[in-house]
Amino acid sequence: MSFGGPQWPQGSQQQPYGQQPNPFPGAQAPGTPDWGALADASAARSRRKRWLMIGGGTLATLAVGAIVATAIVSGGDGDTAKNGGTTPTGSVGAGASPTPEPTFSSVAPPPPPDPMDYISDEKKDKAPLSAEGLFPGRKFTMNDRAYAKGATSATTNCAGVTQGALGSVLEKNGCDRLLRATYVKDGVAITVGVALFSTEAEALKAKNQAEGGIAPLAGAGVADFCRATVCLRRANAIGRYAYFTQAGFTSGKKVTSADKAVFQASDDLGTFAFNQIYARGRTQAAAAAGAPGE
Numbered sequence: 001m002s003f004g005g006p007q008w009p010q011g012s013q014q015q016p017y018g019q020q021p022n023p024f025p026g027a028q029a030p031g032t033p034d035w036g037a038l039a040d041a042s043a044a045r046s047r048r049k050r051w052l053m054i055g056g057g058t059l060a061t062l063a064v065g066a067i068v069a070t071a072i073v074s075g076g077d078g079d080t081a082k083n084g085g086t087t088p089t090g091s092v093g094a095g096a097s098p099t100p101e102p103t104f105s106s107v108a109p110p111p112p113p114d115p116m117d118y119i120s121d122e123k124k125d126k127a128p129l130s131a132e133g134l135f136p137g138r139k140f141t142m143n144d145r146a147y148a149k150g151a152t153s154a155t156t157n158c159a160g161v162t163q164g165a166l167g168s169v170l171e172k173n174g175c176d177r178l179l180r181a182t183y184v185k186d187g188v189a190i191t192v193g194v195a196l197f198s199t200e201a202e203a204l205k206a207k208n209q210a211e212g213g214i215a216p217l218a219g220a221g222v223a224d225f226c227r228a229t230v231c232l233r234r235a236n237a238i239g240r241y242a243y244f245t246q247a248g249f250t251s252g253k254k255v256t257s258a259d260k261a262v263f264q265a266s267d268d269l270g271t272f273a274f275n276q277i278y279a280r281g282r283t284q285a286a287a288a289a290g291a292p293g294e
Contacts, residue, residue: 118284118285126284129177134280148221156178161214173205173209175206238278249262
């Protein structure tokens with residue numbers, strides 16, 4: 001069956017729809033074309049195009065295979081480096097010194113010395129001790145409250161500078177020394193007595209058993225006080241030190257619970273004594289920490 005042009009019915013007027021496009025450009029032979037030959041040529045060209053496409057795909061496959069092969073050779077585990085190739089990233093080249101791993105000691109450093117160890121053990125508490133050393137200067141200040149210092153004293157006869165039953169309590173628990181200092185502010189005088197023992201246990205017993213009080217220390221500008229009147233007495237301890245305060249009016253007035261100035265003065269001097277004793281331990285601990293071999 002031949003492929004002719006558009007056939008129009010006999011007797012009808014031909015109504016072309018414009019110029020028929022040429023399916024094969026260049027085939028401009030005059031007259032009626034040989035459609036069969038054209039069909040055969042088209043089929044032949046289609047076969048050649050299909051083979052070209054198949055061949056191109058084969059070449060592309062071969063090219064990809066070559067790339068993969070190259071990648072495998074380049075990524076070999078160690079063979080390339082042995083043959084002079086590039087050393088893989090992150091590995092150590094021949095002759096290079098590896099970076100040493102950080103090392104840490106498994107032994108924990110010793111803890112710093114505890115100040116309490118030095119004010120609780122007479123074998124460690126070797127720093128010089130005196131009334132002027134424990135209560136230095138001419139005054140002390142606590143929260144902007146300044147107290148002028150009066151007389152100081154030191155004795156090994158602990159019971160001889162006490163009132164009431166405190167002397168026997170100190171002797172019974174082995175008091176070795178007793179240091180006193182007096183301070184005054186606005187008509188209120190306070191004496192603090194610091195008793196030294198061999199052990200912390202002895203000092204604590206003396207504090208818990210305390211009766212009576214420390215004898216007030218007059219002099220150096222401070223008149224007698226707390227004689228035949230009512231005064232405020234307190235006791236406390238830290239390490240192998242027990243300390244006692246007696247506070248009252250220099251006028252001889254009796255102390256009552258309403259006399260806040262006396263209570264405040266007693267609190268301040270007790271805190272000052274505590275801080276001075278603890279500072280003694282802290283200083284000795286710091287010296288031990290910096291000493292060779294400690």
